[in-house]
Amino acid sequence: MGTLRQHLIRLLGKAPMDLCDLAAALGIREAEAAEHLQHVTRTLRSQGRTLKVVPAHCRQCGHAFTKRTRFTRPGRCPRCRSNRIEGAKYFIATQRR
Numbered sequence: 001m002g003t004l005r006q007h008l009i010r011l012l013g014k015a016p017m018d019l020c021d022l023a024a025a026l027g028i029r030e031a032e033a034a035e036h037l038q039h040v041t042r043t044l045r046s047q048g049r050t051l052k053v054v055p056a057h058c059r060q061c062g063h064a065f066t067k068r069t070r071f072t073r074p075g076r077c078p079r080c081r082s083n084r085i086e087g088a089k090y091f092i093a094t095q096r097r
């Protein structure tokens, strides 16, 4: 799966993408994309880079899931109970240290 993760890293270096975008781009399921992201986070960290996250938010009331650390889509808004959740987007900052 090395090449798939390299592809994933290239995609995230270009534009912020959510799980749905990534799954479609890589031809895998969202749950698999989430697992790959988990690994990619570690790979990036060992390279001194970080995976940035634009938190998921509720389309109904705007509640942001800022404390969420797992790579899965929240099912329901804790504030208004809506299930119209915009998934978190992931990207890799390109600046060099």
Ligand SMILES: [Zn+2]
Pocket (backbone or CB within 6 Å): 058, 059, 060, 061, 062, 063, 077, 078, 079, 080, 081, 082
């Ligand atoms: Zn809400």
